[in-house]
Amino acid sequence: MIVEILDIVIAGLLLGGLYALIAMGLSLQYGVARVLNISHGEFIMLGALGAWFLFGFGVNPLVSLAICGPVTFIIGFLLYRTVFTRLRTSSASIGAYEGSSMLASFGLLFIIQSIALIAWGSGIKGYTYLAFPVNVGGALFAANRLVALAFAVFLGLVFYFFLVRTRLGKAIRAAAQDPATAGLMGVNINQVLALCFGLGAMMAGFAGLLISICYPVNTTMGLEYTIITIIVVVLGGLGSIPGSFIGGFILGLIGSIVTYLEPGLSLAAYYVLFMLLLLVRPTGILGK
Amino acid sequence: MLEVSNIDVFYGKIQALWGVSLRVDQEEIVALIGANGAGKTTLLNTIGGSLRPASGNVMFLGKKIAGLALPAIVESGIAHIPEGGKPFPDMSVRENLEMGAYPYRAWTRKEETLKQVYHIFPRLRERERQLARTLSGGEKQMLAMGRGLMSKPRLCLFDEPSYGLAPIILLELFRVIKSLREQGLTVFLIEQNVRHSLEIADRAYVMENGRITSEGKSKELLQNDHIKKAYLGL
Numbered sequence: 001m002i003v004e005i006l007d008i009v010i011a012g013l014l015l016g017g018l019y020a021l022i023a024m025g026l027s028l029q030y031g032v033a034r035v036l037n038i039s040h041g042e043f044i045m046l047g048a049l050g051a052w053f054l055f056g057f058g059v060n061p062l063v064s065l066a067i068c069g070p071v072t073f074i075i076g077f078l079l080y081r082t083v084f085t086r087l088r089t090s091s092a093s094i095g096a097y098e099g100s101s102m103l104a105s106f107g108l109l110f111i112i113q114s115i116a117l118i119a120w121g122s123g124i125k126g127y128t129y130l131a132f133p134v135n136v137g138g139a140l141f142a143a144n145r146l147v148a149l150a151f152a153v154f155l156g157l158v159f160y161f162f163l164v165r166t167r168l169g170k171a172i173r174a175a176a177q178d179p180a181t182a183g184l185m186g187v188n189i190n191q192v193l194a195l196c197f198g199l200g201a202m203m204a205g206f207a208g209l210l211i212s213i214c215y216p217v218n219t220t221m222g223l224e225y226t227i228i229t230i231i232v233v234v235l236g237g238l239g240s241i242p243g244s245f246i247g248g249f250i251l252g253l254i255g256s257i258v259t260y261l262e263p264g265l266s267l268a269a270y271y272v273l274f275m276l277l278l279l280v281r282p283t284g285i286l287g288k
Numbered sequence: 289m290l291e292v293s294n295i296d297v298f299y300g301k302i303q304a305l306w307g308v309s310l311r312v313d314q315e316e317i318v319a320l321i322g323a324n325g326a327g328k329t330t331l332l333n334t335i336g337g338s339l340r341p342a343s344g345n346v347m348f349l350g351k352k353i354a355g356l357a358l359p360a361i362v363e364s365g366i367a368h369i370p371e372g373g374k375p376f377p378d379m380s381v382r383e384n385l386e387m388g389a390y391p392y393r394a395w396t397r398k399e400e401t402l403k404q405v406y407h408i409f410p411r412l413r414e415r416e417r418q419l420a421r422t423l424s425g426g427e428k429q430m431l432a433m434g435r436g437l438m439s440k441p442r443l444c445l446f447d448e449p450s451y452g453l454a455p456i457i458l459l460e461l462f463r464v465i466k467s468l469r470e471q472g473l474t475v476f477l478i479e480q481n482v483r484h485s486l487e488i489a490d491r492a493y494v495m496e497n498g499r500i501t502s503e504g505k506s507k508e509l510l511q512n513d514h515i516k517k518a519y520l521g522l
Contacts, residue, residue, distance in 0.1 A: 167395060174376050174387050181374045184336065185390045186362030186439065 003138040008260050014145045016252020017152030018207050023232035023244035025203030031239025032176040032196040035101040039108035040229055041222030043072050043201045047208025048217040055127045061213050068205045076201025080194040116219040126216035148210040155206055231274045237287025289314045289474055295344030297334050304330045305498045317475040319485040322495035328478035332447050336368035337361035363391050367441035371448045373432030377421035381412055384420050384431055388438030405434040426457035446477035462488050482519040486510050
Protein backbone atom coordinates (compact mmCIF):
# COMPACT_ATOMS: atom_id res chain seq x y z
CA MET A 1 0.00 0.00 0.00
CA ILE A 2 2.70 2.48 1.07
CA VAL A 3 4.77 1.57 -1.97
CA GLU A 4 1.74 2.11 -4.18
CA ILE A 5 1.09 5.56 -2.72
CA LEU A 6 4.75 6.44 -3.10
CA ASP A 7 4.55 5.19 -6.67
CA ILE A 8 1.60 7.47 -7.44
CA VAL A 9 3.03 10.51 -5.64
CA ILE A 10 6.45 10.37 -7.25
CA ALA A 11 4.97 9.71 -10.69
CA GLY A 12 2.70 12.73 -10.07
CA LEU A 13 5.64 14.93 -9.09
CA LEU A 14 7.53 13.88 -12.22
CA LEU A 15 4.60 14.81 -14.42
CA GLY A 16 3.92 17.90 -12.30
CA GLY A 17 7.46 19.21 -12.66
CA LEU A 18 7.10 19.20 -16.43
CA TYR A 19 3.66 20.81 -16.30
CA ALA A 20 4.96 23.47 -13.92
CA LEU A 21 7.79 24.41 -16.25
CA ILE A 22 5.51 24.62 -19.29
CA ALA A 23 2.87 26.60 -17.41
CA MET A 24 5.41 29.13 -16.07
CA GLY A 25 6.36 29.78 -19.68
CA LEU A 26 2.79 30.44 -20.79
CA SER A 27 2.15 32.46 -17.66
CA LEU A 28 4.94 34.79 -18.67
CA GLN A 29 3.66 35.05 -22.23
CA TYR A 30 0.10 35.69 -21.18
CA GLY A 31 0.65 37.54 -17.89
CA VAL A 32 3.21 40.01 -19.24
CA ALA A 33 3.20 39.91 -23.04
CA ARG A 34 -0.60 39.41 -23.16
CA VAL A 35 -0.45 36.63 -25.73
CA LEU A 36 -2.55 33.56 -24.93
CA ASN A 37 -0.13 31.56 -26.99
CA ILE A 38 -1.94 28.63 -28.62
CA SER A 39 1.33 27.66 -30.31
CA HIS A 40 3.01 27.12 -26.90
CA GLY A 41 2.85 23.35 -27.39
CA GLU A 42 4.70 23.69 -30.69
CA PHE A 43 7.73 25.04 -28.84
CA ILE A 44 7.49 22.00 -26.57
CA MET A 45 7.48 19.88 -29.72
CA LEU A 46 10.49 21.80 -31.09
CA GLY A 47 12.42 21.16 -27.86
CA ALA A 48 11.48 17.47 -27.91
CA LEU A 49 12.18 16.86 -31.61
CA GLY A 50 15.32 18.99 -31.41
CA ALA A 51 16.69 16.76 -28.66
CA TRP A 52 15.76 13.64 -30.62
CA PHE A 53 17.37 15.06 -33.76
CA LEU A 54 20.58 15.96 -31.92
CA PHE A 55 20.61 12.57 -30.17
CA GLY A 56 20.89 11.07 -33.68
CA PHE A 57 24.25 12.86 -33.94
CA GLY A 58 25.28 11.48 -30.58
CA VAL A 59 24.60 14.65 -28.56
CA ASN A 60 23.77 13.98 -24.91
CA PRO A 61 20.23 15.32 -24.18
CA LEU A 62 21.47 17.32 -21.20
CA VAL A 63 23.95 19.03 -23.51
CA SER A 64 21.08 19.65 -25.93
CA LEU A 65 19.42 21.73 -23.19
CA ALA A 66 22.09 24.34 -23.81
CA ILE A 67 21.31 24.28 -27.54
CA CYS A 68 17.50 23.88 -27.68
CA GLY A 69 16.91 26.50 -24.95
CA PRO A 70 18.67 29.38 -26.71
CA VAL A 71 17.26 28.35 -30.11
CA THR A 72 13.63 28.34 -28.91
CA PHE A 73 14.32 31.64 -27.10
CA ILE A 74 15.59 33.29 -30.29
CA ILE A 75 12.65 31.96 -32.34
CA GLY A 76 10.18 33.25 -29.73
CA PHE A 77 11.92 36.63 -29.41
CA LEU A 78 12.05 37.21 -33.16
CA LEU A 79 8.43 36.09 -33.63
CA TYR A 80 7.34 38.61 -31.03
CA ARG A 81 9.35 41.43 -32.62
CA THR A 82 8.10 40.67 -36.14
CA VAL A 83 4.47 39.61 -35.52
CA PHE A 84 3.23 40.60 -32.09
CA THR A 85 4.86 44.02 -31.58
CA ARG A 86 3.16 45.12 -34.79
CA LEU A 87 -0.20 43.71 -33.67
CA ARG A 88 0.16 45.45 -30.32
CA THR A 89 0.86 48.88 -31.73
CA SER A 90 -1.95 48.60 -34.27
CA SER A 91 -4.59 47.33 -31.79
CA ALA A 92 -7.08 49.85 -30.46
CA SER A 93 -7.19 48.36 -26.96
CA ILE A 94 -5.50 45.69 -24.87
CA GLY A 95 -8.63 43.54 -25.25
CA ALA A 96 -8.44 43.77 -29.04
CA TYR A 97 -4.76 42.89 -28.86
CA GLU A 98 -5.43 39.80 -26.73
CA GLY A 99 -7.94 38.63 -29.33
CA SER A 100 -5.80 39.27 -32.38
CA SER A 101 -2.61 37.93 -30.80
CA MET A 102 -4.38 34.69 -29.86
CA LEU A 103 -5.58 34.26 -33.45
CA ALA A 104 -2.05 34.95 -34.70
CA SER A 105 -0.69 32.30 -32.35
CA PHE A 106 -3.23 29.84 -33.80
CA GLY A 107 -1.71 30.50 -37.19
CA LEU A 108 1.78 29.98 -35.77
CA LEU A 109 0.67 26.58 -34.46
CA PHE A 110 -0.09 25.38 -37.99
CA ILE A 111 2.99 26.97 -39.53
CA ILE A 112 5.43 25.52 -37.00
CA GLN A 113 3.74 22.12 -37.00
CA SER A 114 3.69 21.93 -40.80
CA ILE A 115 7.36 22.82 -41.07
CA ALA A 116 8.17 20.13 -38.50
CA LEU A 117 6.06 17.59 -40.39
CA ILE A 118 7.92 18.36 -43.61
CA ALA A 119 11.27 18.11 -41.87
CA TRP A 120 10.69 15.11 -39.64
CA GLY A 121 7.48 13.34 -40.75
CA SER A 122 4.67 12.24 -38.46
CA GLY A 123 6.09 8.99 -37.04
CA ILE A 124 6.57 8.39 -33.32
CA LYS A 125 10.16 9.05 -32.29
CA GLY A 126 12.09 8.08 -29.24
CA TYR A 127 15.54 7.39 -27.94
CA THR A 128 16.94 5.61 -24.93
CA TYR A 129 18.78 7.64 -22.34
CA LEU A 130 19.41 6.70 -18.69
CA ALA A 131 16.69 4.04 -18.86
CA PHE A 132 17.96 1.89 -15.98
CA PRO A 133 15.66 1.53 -12.96
CA VAL A 134 16.22 3.31 -9.66
CA ASN A 135 14.65 2.14 -6.42
CA VAL A 136 12.97 4.98 -4.48
CA GLY A 137 11.61 3.64 -1.17
CA GLY A 138 10.49 0.41 -2.80
CA ALA A 139 9.01 1.93 -5.95
CA LEU A 140 10.97 1.58 -9.18
CA PHE A 141 11.53 4.51 -11.54
CA ALA A 142 13.58 4.96 -14.68
CA ALA A 143 16.56 7.17 -13.89
CA ASN A 144 15.69 9.46 -16.80
CA ARG A 145 12.42 10.48 -15.09
CA LEU A 146 14.22 11.47 -11.91
CA VAL A 147 16.73 13.48 -13.93
CA ALA A 148 13.85 15.19 -15.76
CA LEU A 149 12.17 16.07 -12.44
CA ALA A 150 15.40 17.42 -10.97
CA PHE A 151 16.01 19.61 -14.02
CA ALA A 152 12.39 20.82 -14.15
CA VAL A 153 12.52 21.93 -10.51
CA PHE A 154 15.98 23.43 -10.93
CA LEU A 155 15.02 25.42 -14.05
CA GLY A 156 11.77 26.56 -12.41
CA LEU A 157 13.65 27.87 -9.37
CA VAL A 158 16.39 29.55 -11.43
CA PHE A 159 13.69 31.27 -13.40
CA TYR A 160 11.83 32.34 -10.28
CA PHE A 161 14.96 33.86 -8.75
CA PHE A 162 15.71 35.61 -12.03
CA LEU A 163 12.31 37.32 -11.77
CA VAL A 164 12.64 38.21 -8.10
CA ARG A 165 16.29 39.19 -7.80
CA THR A 166 17.65 40.66 -11.03
CA ARG A 167 17.24 44.09 -12.59
CA LEU A 168 15.68 42.64 -15.71
CA GLY A 169 13.43 40.31 -13.70
CA LYS A 170 12.10 43.26 -11.73
CA ALA A 171 11.50 45.16 -14.95
CA ILE A 172 9.47 42.20 -16.27
CA ARG A 173 7.32 42.16 -13.13
CA ALA A 174 6.87 45.93 -13.25
CA ALA A 175 5.82 45.71 -16.90
CA ALA A 176 3.30 43.00 -15.98
CA GLN A 177 1.72 45.23 -13.34
CA ASP A 178 1.71 48.56 -15.16
CA PRO A 179 3.45 48.78 -18.55
CA ALA A 180 2.93 52.54 -18.93
CA THR A 181 4.55 53.36 -15.59
CA ALA A 182 7.34 50.84 -16.19
CA GLY A 183 8.02 52.82 -19.37
CA LEU A 184 8.44 55.99 -17.26
CA MET A 185 11.19 54.17 -15.33
CA GLY A 186 13.11 53.82 -18.58
CA VAL A 187 12.12 50.22 -19.28
CA ASN A 188 12.02 49.53 -23.01
CA ILE A 189 8.58 47.92 -23.06
CA ASN A 190 8.71 46.38 -26.55
CA GLN A 191 12.05 44.80 -25.69
CA VAL A 192 10.83 43.44 -22.36
CA LEU A 193 7.64 41.97 -23.85
CA ALA A 194 9.65 40.26 -26.59
CA LEU A 195 12.02 38.98 -23.92
CA CYS A 196 9.07 37.52 -21.98
CA PHE A 197 7.74 35.82 -25.06
CA GLY A 198 11.18 34.43 -25.84
CA LEU A 199 11.68 33.21 -22.26
CA GLY A 200 8.24 31.56 -22.35
CA ALA A 201 9.20 29.76 -25.57
CA MET A 202 12.49 28.74 -23.96
CA MET A 203 10.69 27.21 -20.95
CA ALA A 204 8.53 25.25 -23.39
CA GLY A 205 11.65 24.14 -25.25
CA PHE A 206 13.32 22.99 -22.04
CA ALA A 207 10.18 21.11 -20.99
CA GLY A 208 9.85 19.47 -24.41
CA LEU A 209 13.42 18.28 -24.17
CA LEU A 210 12.85 16.79 -20.70
CA ILE A 211 9.67 15.12 -22.00
CA SER A 212 11.64 13.53 -24.85
CA ILE A 213 14.04 11.98 -22.33
CA CYS A 214 11.12 10.10 -20.71
CA TYR A 215 8.48 9.54 -23.37
CA PRO A 216 8.20 8.92 -27.12
CA VAL A 217 7.46 12.13 -29.02
CA ASN A 218 6.11 13.21 -32.43
CA THR A 219 5.55 16.35 -34.48
CA THR A 220 1.84 16.62 -33.60
CA MET A 221 2.25 16.33 -29.83
CA GLY A 222 1.98 20.10 -29.22
CA LEU A 223 -1.72 20.84 -29.02
CA GLU A 224 -2.45 18.40 -26.21
CA TYR A 225 0.24 20.06 -24.13
CA THR A 226 -1.11 23.52 -24.97
CA ILE A 227 -4.50 22.49 -23.59
CA ILE A 228 -2.96 21.02 -20.44
CA THR A 229 -0.90 24.20 -20.04
CA ILE A 230 -3.96 26.42 -20.25
CA ILE A 231 -5.67 24.28 -17.59
CA VAL A 232 -2.62 24.59 -15.31
CA VAL A 233 -2.38 28.35 -15.83
CA VAL A 234 -6.07 28.84 -15.00
CA LEU A 235 -5.73 26.49 -12.02
CA GLY A 236 -2.78 28.46 -10.65
CA GLY A 237 -4.33 31.86 -11.36
CA LEU A 238 -3.95 33.69 -14.68
CA GLY A 239 -0.62 35.45 -14.90
CA SER A 240 0.69 34.22 -11.52
CA ILE A 241 4.09 32.57 -11.97
CA PRO A 242 4.17 30.90 -8.51
CA GLY A 243 0.55 29.85 -9.14
CA SER A 244 1.60 28.13 -12.35
CA PHE A 245 4.42 26.35 -10.55
CA ILE A 246 2.09 25.04 -7.82
CA GLY A 247 -0.74 24.36 -10.27
CA GLY A 248 1.57 22.23 -12.40
CA PHE A 249 2.36 19.94 -9.49
CA ILE A 250 -1.30 19.72 -8.45
CA LEU A 251 -2.40 18.73 -11.93
CA GLY A 252 0.49 16.28 -12.19
CA LEU A 253 -0.61 14.55 -8.98
CA ILE A 254 -4.23 14.42 -10.12
CA GLY A 255 -3.11 12.97 -13.44
CA SER A 256 -1.04 10.36 -11.68
CA ILE A 257 -3.89 9.30 -9.35
CA VAL A 258 -6.38 9.04 -12.23
CA THR A 259 -3.89 7.15 -14.37
CA TYR A 260 -3.42 4.65 -11.54
CA LEU A 261 -7.20 4.10 -11.28
CA GLU A 262 -7.99 4.16 -15.00
CA PRO A 263 -5.11 4.92 -17.41
CA GLY A 264 -7.27 6.27 -20.26
CA LEU A 265 -9.07 8.89 -18.24
CA SER A 266 -6.40 11.39 -17.20
CA LEU A 267 -7.12 13.93 -19.96
CA ALA A 268 -10.86 13.62 -19.31
CA ALA A 269 -10.22 14.22 -15.60
CA TYR A 270 -8.28 17.40 -16.49
CA TYR A 271 -11.26 18.71 -18.42
CA VAL A 272 -13.68 17.92 -15.59
CA LEU A 273 -11.36 19.73 -13.18
CA PHE A 274 -11.10 22.65 -15.59
CA MET A 275 -14.88 23.00 -15.87
CA LEU A 276 -15.40 22.72 -12.12
CA LEU A 277 -12.70 25.33 -11.62
CA LEU A 278 -14.34 27.77 -14.02
CA LEU A 279 -17.63 27.33 -12.17
CA VAL A 280 -16.34 27.46 -8.59
CA ARG A 281 -13.15 29.53 -8.59
CA PRO A 282 -12.40 31.04 -12.00
CA THR A 283 -9.55 33.14 -10.56
CA GLY A 284 -7.53 30.01 -9.70
CA ILE A 285 -5.46 29.27 -6.60
CA LEU A 286 -3.31 32.40 -6.47
CA GLY A 287 -5.35 34.62 -8.78
CA LYS A 288 -6.85 37.94 -7.79
CA MET B 289 17.83 73.73 -18.81
CA LEU B 290 14.49 72.79 -20.34
CA GLU B 291 13.19 74.71 -23.30
CA VAL B 292 9.89 73.97 -25.00
CA SER B 293 9.40 75.98 -28.17
CA ASN B 294 6.21 76.35 -30.08
CA ILE B 295 4.93 72.77 -29.89
CA ASP B 296 1.69 71.44 -31.33
CA VAL B 297 0.43 68.09 -30.06
CA PHE B 298 -2.44 66.03 -31.45
CA TYR B 299 -4.49 63.09 -30.24
CA GLY B 300 -5.43 61.58 -33.58
CA LYS B 301 -7.02 64.52 -35.42
CA ILE B 302 -7.80 66.53 -32.31
CA GLN B 303 -5.27 69.20 -31.46
CA ALA B 304 -4.55 69.33 -27.73
CA LEU B 305 -1.69 71.85 -27.55
CA TRP B 306 -1.31 74.98 -29.68
CA GLY B 307 2.10 76.57 -30.06
CA VAL B 308 3.15 76.06 -26.45
CA SER B 309 6.49 77.54 -25.38
CA LEU B 310 8.05 77.65 -21.96
CA ARG B 311 11.38 77.45 -20.24
CA VAL B 312 12.69 76.10 -16.94
CA ASP B 313 16.09 77.22 -15.68
CA GLN B 314 18.60 75.32 -13.56
CA GLU B 315 17.48 74.83 -9.93
CA GLU B 316 14.22 76.61 -10.56
CA ILE B 317 10.77 75.48 -9.44
CA VAL B 318 8.27 76.21 -12.17
CA ALA B 319 4.55 75.46 -11.99
CA LEU B 320 2.07 75.06 -14.80
CA ILE B 321 -1.41 75.72 -13.53
CA GLY B 322 -4.77 75.38 -15.18
CA ALA B 323 -8.13 73.72 -15.00
CA ASN B 324 -8.88 70.06 -15.63
CA GLY B 325 -8.62 69.34 -19.37
CA ALA B 326 -6.52 72.43 -20.15
CA GLY B 327 -3.73 70.24 -21.60
CA LYS B 328 -1.31 70.22 -18.67
CA THR B 329 -0.81 66.45 -18.58
CA THR B 330 -0.48 66.38 -22.36
CA LEU B 331 2.37 68.87 -22.12
CA LEU B 332 4.05 66.90 -19.33
CA ASN B 333 3.74 63.66 -21.30
CA THR B 334 5.28 65.36 -24.32
CA ILE B 335 8.27 66.61 -22.32
CA GLY B 336 8.58 63.18 -20.64
CA GLY B 337 8.58 61.41 -24.01
CA SER B 338 5.27 59.50 -23.87
CA LEU B 339 3.86 61.75 -26.62
CA ARG B 340 5.54 63.28 -29.65
CA PRO B 341 4.91 66.83 -30.80
CA ALA B 342 3.70 67.25 -34.40
CA SER B 343 5.80 70.39 -34.66
CA GLY B 344 8.02 72.52 -32.46
CA ASN B 345 10.95 71.47 -30.33
CA VAL B 346 11.87 70.34 -26.81
CA MET B 347 15.46 70.92 -25.70
CA PHE B 348 16.98 69.55 -22.47
CA LEU B 349 20.51 70.47 -21.37
CA GLY B 350 21.17 71.80 -24.85
CA LYS B 351 20.07 68.64 -26.66
CA LYS B 352 16.93 68.00 -28.64
CA ILE B 353 14.76 65.44 -26.84
CA ALA B 354 11.46 65.77 -28.74
CA GLY B 355 10.84 62.48 -30.54
CA LEU B 356 13.39 60.49 -28.52
CA ALA B 357 12.20 57.14 -27.13
CA LEU B 358 11.22 57.10 -23.44
CA PRO B 359 14.26 55.13 -22.18
CA ALA B 360 16.60 57.68 -23.77
CA ILE B 361 14.75 60.57 -22.12
CA VAL B 362 14.87 58.89 -18.69
CA GLU B 363 18.57 58.18 -19.27
CA SER B 364 19.17 61.87 -20.08
CA GLY B 365 18.09 62.79 -16.53
CA ILE B 366 14.36 63.47 -16.51
CA ALA B 367 12.16 61.77 -13.88
CA HIS B 368 8.42 61.78 -14.47
CA ILE B 369 6.26 61.25 -11.37
CA PRO B 370 2.79 60.38 -12.73
CA GLU B 371 -0.55 61.51 -11.35
CA GLY B 372 -1.57 59.49 -8.29
CA GLY B 373 2.01 58.18 -8.02
CA LYS B 374 1.18 54.84 -9.65
CA PRO B 375 3.54 52.66 -7.62
CA PHE B 376 3.72 49.03 -8.78
CA PRO B 377 1.03 47.52 -6.50
CA ASP B 378 2.41 43.98 -6.13
CA MET B 379 5.98 45.01 -5.44
CA SER B 380 7.34 45.96 -2.05
CA VAL B 381 8.25 49.56 -1.25
CA ARG B 382 11.92 48.73 -1.63
CA GLU B 383 11.42 47.00 -4.97
CA ASN B 384 9.47 49.99 -6.23
CA LEU B 385 12.39 52.22 -5.29
CA GLU B 386 14.83 49.86 -7.00
CA MET B 387 12.72 50.05 -10.16
CA GLY B 388 13.24 53.82 -10.06
CA ALA B 389 16.97 53.17 -10.36
CA TYR B 390 16.44 51.18 -13.57
CA PRO B 391 18.63 53.42 -15.80
CA TYR B 392 22.14 51.97 -15.80
CA ARG B 393 23.82 55.12 -14.51
CA ALA B 394 21.51 54.99 -11.44
CA TRP B 395 21.47 51.20 -10.91
CA THR B 396 25.14 50.97 -9.94
CA ARG B 397 24.66 53.59 -7.20
CA LYS B 398 21.25 52.48 -5.99
CA GLU B 399 22.21 51.54 -2.42
CA GLU B 400 23.64 55.00 -1.81
CA THR B 401 20.64 56.76 -3.39
CA LEU B 402 18.29 54.53 -1.40
CA LYS B 403 19.84 55.87 1.83
CA GLN B 404 19.22 59.44 0.70
CA VAL B 405 15.60 58.68 -0.21
CA TYR B 406 15.01 56.98 3.13
CA HIS B 407 16.50 60.05 4.79
CA ILE B 408 13.95 62.27 3.02
CA PHE B 409 11.06 59.86 3.64
CA PRO B 410 11.68 57.89 6.87
CA ARG B 411 8.15 56.46 6.50
CA LEU B 412 9.28 54.54 3.42
CA ARG B 413 12.07 52.87 5.38
CA GLU B 414 9.54 51.76 8.02
CA ARG B 415 7.37 50.24 5.31
CA GLU B 416 10.27 48.88 3.26
CA ARG B 417 8.91 45.33 3.00
CA GLN B 418 5.23 46.16 2.62
CA LEU B 419 3.51 45.76 -0.73
CA ALA B 420 2.81 49.13 -2.32
CA ARG B 421 -0.90 48.30 -2.64
CA THR B 422 -1.23 48.40 1.17
CA LEU B 423 0.04 52.01 1.48
CA SER B 424 -2.14 55.06 2.12
CA GLY B 425 -2.60 57.69 -0.60
CA GLY B 426 0.04 59.98 0.90
CA GLU B 427 2.53 57.15 1.27
CA LYS B 428 1.95 56.11 -2.34
CA GLN B 429 2.76 59.65 -3.45
CA MET B 430 5.90 59.64 -1.27
CA LEU B 431 6.90 56.32 -2.80
CA ALA B 432 6.41 57.71 -6.30
CA MET B 433 8.55 60.73 -5.45
CA GLY B 434 11.21 58.52 -3.91
CA ARG B 435 11.12 56.26 -6.95
CA GLY B 436 11.58 59.29 -9.20
CA LEU B 437 14.60 60.44 -7.17
CA MET B 438 16.13 56.96 -7.42
CA SER B 439 16.87 57.57 -11.10
CA LYS B 440 19.29 60.40 -10.10
CA PRO B 441 17.45 62.96 -12.22
CA ARG B 442 18.44 66.54 -13.04
CA LEU B 443 14.83 67.52 -13.69
CA CYS B 444 11.71 66.21 -11.92
CA LEU B 445 8.33 66.42 -13.64
CA PHE B 446 5.43 66.21 -11.18
CA ASP B 447 1.91 65.48 -12.43
CA GLU B 448 -0.63 66.74 -9.83
CA PRO B 449 1.34 65.81 -6.69
CA SER B 450 -1.57 67.09 -4.56
CA TYR B 451 -4.04 64.72 -6.22
CA GLY B 452 -6.38 63.17 -3.65
CA LEU B 453 -4.23 64.03 -0.62
CA ALA B 454 -5.28 65.28 2.81
CA PRO B 455 -4.15 68.91 3.40
CA ILE B 456 -1.57 68.06 6.06
CA ILE B 457 0.19 65.47 3.87
CA LEU B 458 0.00 67.84 0.93
CA LEU B 459 1.91 70.49 2.89
CA GLU B 460 4.56 67.95 3.89
CA LEU B 461 5.05 66.80 0.28
CA PHE B 462 5.20 70.35 -1.06
CA ARG B 463 7.87 71.13 1.53
CA VAL B 464 9.87 68.19 0.18
CA ILE B 465 9.42 69.37 -3.41
CA LYS B 466 10.69 72.80 -2.39
CA SER B 467 13.73 71.28 -0.67
CA LEU B 468 14.77 69.36 -3.78
CA ARG B 469 16.32 72.52 -5.12
CA GLU B 470 18.93 72.42 -2.35
CA GLN B 471 20.12 69.12 -3.80
CA GLY B 472 20.64 70.72 -7.18
CA LEU B 473 17.38 69.51 -8.67
CA THR B 474 15.10 71.41 -10.98
CA VAL B 475 11.34 70.99 -10.69
CA PHE B 476 8.51 71.41 -13.17
CA LEU B 477 5.10 70.64 -11.73
CA ILE B 478 1.58 70.83 -13.06
CA GLU B 479 -1.20 71.46 -10.61
CA GLN B 480 -4.84 72.31 -10.17
CA ASN B 481 -4.11 73.34 -6.61
CA VAL B 482 -3.12 76.85 -7.65
CA ARG B 483 -2.53 78.45 -4.28
CA HIS B 484 -0.13 75.84 -2.93
CA SER B 485 1.81 75.48 -6.13
CA LEU B 486 2.27 79.24 -6.49
CA GLU B 487 3.53 79.36 -2.92
CA ILE B 488 6.43 76.99 -3.63
CA ALA B 489 7.15 77.92 -7.26
CA ASP B 490 9.49 80.70 -8.43
CA ARG B 491 7.63 81.22 -11.67
CA ALA B 492 4.46 79.87 -13.19
CA TYR B 493 2.64 79.49 -16.48
CA VAL B 494 -1.14 79.44 -16.85
CA MET B 495 -2.66 77.11 -19.42
CA GLU B 496 -6.16 77.40 -20.83
CA ASN B 497 -7.58 75.32 -23.69
CA GLY B 498 -4.19 74.04 -24.79
CA ARG B 499 -2.49 77.43 -24.88
CA ILE B 500 -0.28 79.33 -22.45
CA THR B 501 -2.32 82.40 -21.57
CA SER B 502 -0.11 84.10 -19.01
CA GLU B 503 3.18 83.69 -17.21
CA GLY B 504 5.20 85.45 -14.59
CA LYS B 505 6.70 85.33 -11.13
CA SER B 506 4.53 83.38 -8.72
CA LYS B 507 4.21 86.34 -6.36
CA GLU B 508 2.90 88.52 -9.17
CA LEU B 509 0.48 85.89 -10.40
CA LEU B 510 -0.94 85.56 -6.88
CA GLN B 511 -1.89 89.27 -7.14
CA ASN B 512 -3.26 89.00 -10.68
CA ASP B 513 -7.01 89.76 -10.83
CA HIS B 514 -7.85 87.14 -13.47
CA ILE B 515 -5.98 84.43 -11.53
CA LYS B 516 -7.61 85.46 -8.29
CA LYS B 517 -11.06 85.24 -9.84
CA ALA B 518 -10.62 82.13 -12.00
CA TYR B 519 -8.41 79.96 -9.78
CA LEU B 520 -8.34 81.23 -6.24
CA GLY B 521 -12.04 81.96 -5.82
CA LEU B 522 -11.41 85.47 -4.52
